[in-house]
Structures are given as structure tokens and as C-alpha cells.
Amino acid sequence: MTLQDPPARADLPAAVRWDIEAIYATPDAWEDDARTFPEALGTLRAFAGRLGTDAVTLAAYLREDEQVRQRLGRLTAYAGMQASVDGQDTQAADRRDRAGVLASSHAQATAFASPELLAMDEGTLRGWLQRDDLRDYAVLVERVLRTRPHVRSAEVEELLGALGSPFGSARGIHPTLANMDLDFGSVNGVKVGHGNIDALTASADRDVRRSAWEGYADAHLAVRHGMAAALATGVRQNVFTARARRYPDALTAALHATSIPNPVFHTLIDTYRAHLPIWHRYWNVRARWLGQDHLREYDVKAPLSANPPTVTYAQAVDWITQGMAPLGEEYVSAMRRGLTSERWVDYGLNRHKRQGAYSNGVYPIKPYIFMSWNDSLPSMSTLAHEIGHSMHSFLSWQHQPYAHARYTLFAAEVASNFNQAMVRAHLLDTQQDPDVQVAIIEEAMGNFHRYFFIMPTLARFEAEIHARVETGRGLSAPDLNALMADLLQDGYGTGVQMDRERSGILWGQFSTHLYSNFYAYQYATGIAAAHELLAGFAAHGDAARRYLTFLGEGGRLEPLDALRNAGVDMERPDAVERTFAVLSGYVDRLEALLQARDAARP
The missing domain is CATH 1.20.140.70 (Oligopeptidase f, N-terminal domain)
Incomplete structure (x- = not known):
């Protein structure tokens, strides 16, 4: 790089x-x-x-x-x-x-x-x-x-x-600190920022990864007490609102808004915890691939492929549209226009651009996409994710009146993760070069790391900090850091050697998610439902029709009902279990490639 x-x-x-x-x-x-x-x-x-x-x-x-x-x-x-x-x-x-x-x-x-x-x-x-x-x-x-x-x-x-405006102050303070006041330092003369931190921590140069990861964490640690005060205020606001509206707790209040029963949340967390050994196995395979006894946190994105493919934006558009071809020409043509001539996407990297990516539909104008491009498979995956959201909006606007067009966050994360899963499956079938295969699996594991590791961890964190406030306990920065480090340790096992202080500030690096009132868990349920839907394409001849109908329903149905019509029951653990099986399969493939690589060495 x-x-x-x-x-x-x-x-x-x-x-x-x-x-x-x-x-x-x-x-x-x-x-x-x-x-x-x-x-x-x-x-x-x-x-x-x-x-x-x-x-x-x-x-x-x-x-x-x-x-x-x-x-x-x-x-x-x-x-x-x-x-x-x-x-x-x-x-x-x-x-x-x-x-x-x-x-x-x-x-x-x-x-x-x-x-x-x-x-x-x-x-x-x-x-x-x-x-x-x-x-x-x-x-x-x-x-x-x-x-x-x-x-x-x-x-x-x-x-x-x-109260909406004054209550918005906490969710405004944290990103203001993160986006306007923090200096993350430089690596080899290049300023570290939200827009390039992912690329820097995925560098082949371990010193670059370490310097970027530590500088990013240290900048957040420097203002941890202010960020903790903002987060504590946001949590207290959630608890206050839940009580004002006579809910038993903040979790129930957040889930009731979209008719999600509490057991859906708890089933996800319980199933996630039961399958942590799959993650522990992955960290060990990754360490062996990199030739290390133990990983450090700044190694979890280290490139495994010696020759990762360069993926231009134009190439990504081609691969995504090819991968989504089973959904039909009408879907693919609309998607390609949005990604190119209609300029739905802001993907250029510029100074002071905030981190992350999102789709923001402006009814009935355009379903915009925000991201930063870096010519890589992960960038392509991010684009596939966000165009899934945008096509969800596009089809919802086509089939529903405005009053029914806005779908829930729970449903939204299904569409985005489905696109990633379908495009990834297409590439694994069509790109046979071993280096490219490794890079695809690496991208898949990076995506699972965010949505099936970090997000369930944030969900556990969110549930605990709300429970603490509901029982009259405080939320100091040291307590928040210790809690986050403990939760990460569960997921890392003995395969990752932790810097607890720097790892513990991970919560501070999510300046929007933790102010969205139990949002993070929906990434994990979304990726689970997406893989369950993709499995249906092999088992049911009308799977494409059912999936497109799900997208076109918008918010007319409650999300669990819409998913049931498409063939997924999220009140059962089956979809989460299946997705962990997919994750385990990627680890198996990576281990097989590792053995083949080692056997080929003189």
C-alpha cells in the first residue's frame, strides 16, 4: 500500500x-x-x-x-x-x-x-x-x-x-470530539484519520499497523473521560425515556418499537457466546499463517495474501453486478446506474472525511451511499453492503407509498449483508487463483469480524451499561474500558495478546452506534438472516422472487413477519447457527490453503 x-x-x-x-x-x-x-x-x-x-x-x-x-x-x-x-x-x-x-x-x-x-x-x-x-x-x-x-x-x-433537541446533545458531543478535535498522529509522514485507519491497520508492514492502531486508540484514550460522560448521558436518556413510557427497561423499549421480542436479542447473544470457540480457532489459524505465536490486536486485519488483488471501483461494480445477477436484469440495471451515472455514491477519499460507510435514502430522490475507496476487496465488500441498503430503499419506494416505505433497521441489515454474501459466493466460484481465494476468504473474515464479532460484543456492552444505569450504578471511563476489554477477551481467547487499555477504548471509537439505542445487535441478526436467505437459493426455485418481495415490502410488514414470508424465522437460533457454520467453513478453507502453502514450500 x-x-x-x-x-x-x-x-x-x-x-x-x-x-x-x-x-x-x-x-x-x-x-x-x-x-x-x-x-x-x-x-x-x-x-x-x-x-x-x-x-x-x-x-x-x-x-x-x-x-x-x-x-x-x-x-x-x-x-x-x-x-x-x-x-x-x-x-x-x-x-x-x-x-x-x-x-x-x-x-x-x-x-x-x-x-x-x-x-x-x-x-x-x-x-x-x-x-x-x-x-x-x-x-x-x-x-x-x-x-x-x-x-x-x-x-x-x-x-x-x-426533549428531542437537548437529548441530542450527547450524541452530538461524542462525534464532534472524534471528528473535529482528535489528532491521531502520523505514520511514515501520513496523517492518520477516520478515512484511512482501516487501510493503515490492514498494511503488510507490522510497524505501520501498530503505529496506526496505537495512535488511533491513544487519541481516544486522551478524551476518554469526556466521551464516557457523553455516553453515560446518552444511556441515562434511554433509560429515562423507557421509564417515562412505562417500559420495564430500555432494551424492551428499543425492541418494542419494531415488534422485536426480547428473546430475539438474547438468543443472538447466547448463540454467539456458545460459538466463540470458532473465533478462537480462527485466531490460531491466522497466527500460524502470519508466522506468529500470538496475534496482537493490530494483526487481526493483517493481510494474509502475499499478492492481494487491486480492485478498482469500476472492477468492483462489475463484480457486484455479476454476483447479483440471480436477482434479475431489472435489479442489476438499476443498481449499476446508481453506482455509476446517477452518482449515488460518495467514495472519494478526502481530508477530514469521517470514518465508516452508510446508505442514506432521501425519498424519493436518491438512496445515497457514503464510503471511502481504497482499491481493495474490503472496499468492494463495503460497496456491496451499502448498495444492498440502497436497493432496498429503491425497491421500497417503487412498491410502497411514503407512509410504508421506511423499513426498520432490523430489516435493513439483512439486505446489505445478503448482497455481500451473494457477491462473495460468486467470487469464490469464479476466481480460482489461490492468492485471490485467500484474499476473498480474508475479506469474508474481515466482514464477519465486524458484524459477527465486534457488533455482538458491542451489543453485550450496550446491554450491560444500560443494566448498570437501571440499577443505579455509574459509568466511569475506567469501568467502561474494563468492561469492553473483558468482553473482547472472551472473543479473543488465548489467540490474541491484548493491550487491555487500548483495546478497552473500542467503545469510544463507535461515536454513533452506541447512541442509536440497541442498534449494534441488528448487524449480527442481519448477517444471520442474510445467510439463511442465501441458503434458500439452493433449496427453493422461487427464492429470488421471495427475496425481491421482501425488499419491496419496505415497512408495510413488521420485520419478523416479512422475513418469515421470505423463509427465515429469526425467533429461532437456526439462522445464527447456520451462519456460524458458514464462518467455520471459511476457517476450514483457510486452514486447507495454509496446509497447501506449507506443503509447497521447499
Whole structure:
């Protein structure tokens, strides 16, 4: 890998940047829309006390609120996207914060709606929902009715809505520290940043890996007390909200929002812990491959292939579209246009670009993708993951009205991981060069490491810190570091020699996930459901149709119901068990390649 300082944002060609101008042509256009947004909220407030008057009034309110929500979606997406590509753009950060205030204002302005709907006679209300002008809102209203035990009076709901903006401060402090104030040092004269840390810790040069990993961890450790205070505040907010809405605990409150029973979470964690020996075996095989007695944390991404393939963005697009061919020409053509001519993807690396990757659908404009490209199989895998999200949005928008188009996070992680699994299977079948085979398995293990190791570990961490707050205990930085190090040690076993202090600050490096109220576990359930679905392609002739139907359902069905229709029951451990079998199979293949390599040596 050649180390180079990334260019300034303004120096990137348009082809590697997303077409954000399709949302607002200029920041001034955003400002104009934001300035007049409060007027729309006044229109919504005028419906207070009138929703039960008649079906026509209710339909008028829901239509008006839908338009306001779409407008708010554009405002928040544009602001967040601009802040993502340049963490030191203070004007973009200001717009992002102001968009959060607008979202809170909307929640406050519409706080009357749920109590009024719940005060109505259910029979009358359900009768109204059969009308043509209300049918598209039936799912939305039914979900409000399901929350009856947890919705408070209009006055309390208004107060809870008003808390949205001040409660957003904790989730804003942590990424601000991480993206704007931390200096991660340099490696061989190249500044370490969120955009290149993954590439640096995957360097073939062990000193580069070590320096980058330690510098990244040390920068977070330097502000661990401030980050701990922010995280503790975020957890207390979750616990407060759960109690205010009469849930027994924060986990139940988070899962109830999408009708996920608590046993789904606990089954995942229990099954994960039972299969940790597979991870322990992998660390041992990896150490043998690298010729080391023990791995260090900065070795878990060390390249195994001596000649890993260089994968340009264009090559990745070809491989992804070839791999997804079983889903049909219509799916593949739309995907290719989004990845190329329609500029859904921001993949150019520039200074101050934040870490990570995401898909951010802006209904009905474009399902955008944020990432940083580095000409590697992992970059291709990330692109496959995110285009899975974006195609989920694309098909949902095609088949569902706006009220049903937004799918849950639980369902979202299925689509993204399915794309990765299908493309990986295609490459293993078609790329027979041993070096490429090793690189594909290495990419697979890197992906599993994030989604089937790190994310379950974060889920265990999240469950424990919420439980501590719920029982009146504190969350200090030393306690958080010790807890994270203990959980990682479970997964590493004796195969990885740990630096507990630097490993323990891993929680500080997830400045968004841990503020999303039990989000991390859904990566693990997503990868499990994805592999269960992929297995169905060999067993069922209509698997492609069922999967595309799942994508097109959007949020019309609850995620567990939509997955059952596609052939996966996530209330059972089967999908998680199958995915650990897939993981074990990759370790077997890697071990076989290791033996073949050693046997071929003189």
C-alpha cells in the first residue's frame, strides 16, 4: 500500500462524489427551506384537538404531516451528508445541529396526534382506515394503536417531544470530539484519520499497523473521560425515556418499537457466546499463517495474501453486478446506474472525511451511499453492503407509498449483508487463483469480524451499561474500558495478546452506534438472516422472487413477519447457527490453503 495524504474535498472530481445537488442545489437553498420550515409546523398544530372530528380531517392531517416529514427528511439528510464528508466544515456542522432542532420541533408540534388517535373509539377509527384517502396510512395508525400502554397525555407527549433537541446533545458531543478535535498522529509522514485507519491497520508492514492502531486508540484514550460522560448521558436518556413510557427497561423499549421480542436479542447473544470457540480457532489459524505465536490486536486485519488483488471501483461494480445477477436484469440495471451515472455514491477519499460507510435514502430522490475507496476487496465488500441498503430503499419506494416505505433497521441489515454474501459466493466460484481465494476468504473474515464479532460484543456492552444505569450504578471511563476489554477477551481467547487499555477504548471509537439505542445487535441478526436467505437459493426455485418481495415490502410488514414470508424465522437460533457454520467453513478453507502453502514450500 502506498501511503499518501488525502486531497482536500474541493479537489475531488465530481464522479467520485455523490450528487447531493439533487437534494438542494446550494447551501443557500437549504437555508431558505430551513428558514420557512416552522411555518409548516404551524399548519400541523392547527389540527390539534380536531383529529377525531371526521375521516376527512384525519386524512388531511396525515397528508400534511407526510409532506412535512419528507421536507424534514431532505433537510436532515443534506445537512448530515455535508457534515460527513468534511468533519471540520463548521458551517455543515451547524446545519446538522439546526436540522436536529427542526426534527425536535416537528416532534413537539405533532405530539398531540398519538394521544388523540388513542382517545378515539378503535372500531370507528379502523372503519375510517378502509377509506381510499386513509388506506395508505393504515399501518402507521395501527402502530400508534399498538403503543397504547406507552403513550402519555398530550401535555406529557409535548414535553417528551421537546426533549428531542437537548437529548441530542450527547450524541452530538461524542462525534464532534472524534471528528473535529482528535489528532491521531502520523505514520511514515501520513496523517492518520477516520478515512484511512482501516487501510493503515490492514498494511503488510507490522510497524505501520501498530503505529496506526496505537495512535488511533491513544487519541481516544486522551478524551476518554469526556466521551464516557457523553455516553453515560446518552444511556441515562434511554433509560429515562423507557421509564417515562412505562417500559420495564430500555432494551424492551428499543425492541418494542419494531415488534422485536426480547428473546430475539438474547438468543443472538447466547448463540454467539456458545460459538466463540470458532473465533478462537480462527485466531490460531491466522497466527500460524502470519508466522506468529500470538496475534496482537493490530494483526487481526493483517493481510494474509502475499499478492492481494487491486480492485478498482469500476472492477468492483462489475463484480457486484455479476454476483447479483440471480436477482434479475431489472435489479442489476438499476443498481449499476446508481453506482455509476446517477452518482449515488460518495467514495472519494478526502481530508477530514469521517470514518465508516452508510446508505442514506432521501425519498424519493436518491438512496445515497457514503464510503471511502481504497482499491481493495474490503472496499468492494463495503460497496456491496451499502448498495444492498440502497436497493432496498429503491425497491421500497417503487412498491410502497411514503407512509410504508421506511423499513426498520432490523430489516435493513439483512439486505446489505445478503448482497455481500451473494457477491462473495460468486467470487469464490469464479476466481480460482489461490492468492485471490485467500484474499476473498480474508475479506469474508474481515466482514464477519465486524458484524459477527465486534457488533455482538458491542451489543453485550450496550446491554450491560444500560443494566448498570437501571440499577443505579455509574459509568466511569475506567469501568467502561474494563468492561469492553473483558468482553473482547472472551472473543479473543488465548489467540490474541491484548493491550487491555487500548483495546478497552473500542467503545469510544463507535461515536454513533452506541447512541442509536440497541442498534449494534441488528448487524449480527442481519448477517444471520442474510445467510439463511442465501441458503434458500439452493433449496427453493422461487427464492429470488421471495427475496425481491421482501425488499419491496419496505415497512408495510413488521420485520419478523416479512422475513418469515421470505423463509427465515429469526425467533429461532437456526439462522445464527447456520451462519456460524458458514464462518467455520471459511476457517476450514483457510486452514486447507495454509496446509497447501506449507506443503509447497521447499
